[in-house]
Amino acid sequence: MNGKAKNRNNRRSLAHMSTLNVNILHFRKPWVTAWWSAAFPGFGHLLLGNHFKGAILIVWEVLINMQSHINGAMVLSIHGKYKQAALIINPRWVLLYIAVYIYAIWDSYRTTIEQNKVFTLAERENAPIIRFQMNSLAVQYLDLRSPWLAMVWSLLMPGLGQMYLHRIPTGFLLLIGWIVMAINSNFMECLLLTIESWGRIHSPMDPQWSLFMPSIYGFAAFDAYVYAVENNKLFEKAQRQWLEEEYQTLGFSIKSGAGG
Template structure:
């Protein structure tokens, strides 16, 4: 490959960008895993791939339409075998809006993952990683390449989802996950239900918990440590290649 051709490849296939608040780089991602997270909560697959605007908008859509359609409540009734209540609680005006965008989120996250995997291969072949800034400053924040412990990203995410991303300096994702987690935990009354569980007052647990919000929490709680680990690992790989 000639020097001119190499320069053109380097210019076209950039590895990513370091900013004071984030490091958005292209890395290999398993399209099936990305699809799975998009199925858990629409938008999560795109956030994994660094498509923050589309991902955040899809997450807002998920919470809005899911809440108004009472989908999670219907799922809860389905789990306990009360299929008639599940059908009656659903709002058809909202649930019929939900399905097309839900399927699109899964399909598009897989499409983007496959495209980005091809792009990541070309970026690594052209060694464009060397052109990613190792440090980025602004008046309010700074970000720099440093080896991050992946287990710490997992640990802080398990303590409170979002903290692992803040540790890895993925500030947009970290604060977004943290805010939505707090909202879901508050309106689901999970913390009071845990309190009553420790006291053995199980009748009060079922009285206070709100299944519509509570069923958001497991997906959020599992996604945060997994993605924080991947993002931290990507950060470390970027540093190792420079």
């Protein structure tokens, strides 16, 4: 069977490359994606490469949470102010929140199990991996990336680690999300004032916005590190495929000339 016929008959591949993103199939632990969906609905789906569904769930989480005042009620409850928490929470929006929140956790867990099965089949099928894409807007190619460097960039500013890995949709979503949260929560003002006069915060943070930030910050670092590791595995596999296709066989022999 020639190469073209083989490419046409491949049912599953380990990766899909475009000029803006590389989506990689790899083995994941279902409880990890479910945990990230519980921390912030949509993050589990971003880990699975389902960017569109993940973005919808992230926008839903922010809008419904803001309308129902769940974050503010959580902070008041932690401080023992249960009556105040009951007063600020909006039950109509909370009832809309519950079903989708549970769905995000369940669906990410279920999808992880199914994708692990697809990954096993794709590994056995060993479809050719595309190594290079280019158009008028961007150049995309597989190469080795440092997982620690990707994580450090995400710790400095969520989204930059994904940009370093050339995952533009996820990087853009995290970067914009972090900027919106930081501005609306007064995080930057509090950080500067705390550094200037330790222990004296003149402009308190808004808990309704600030409780989103730990999840975004942690997810950005985790996702960048894991993806860099899997990107390097994919690069090495692509190199092996190329050598198997192009390198001469062990049975190749050089025949001596007539005068030898």
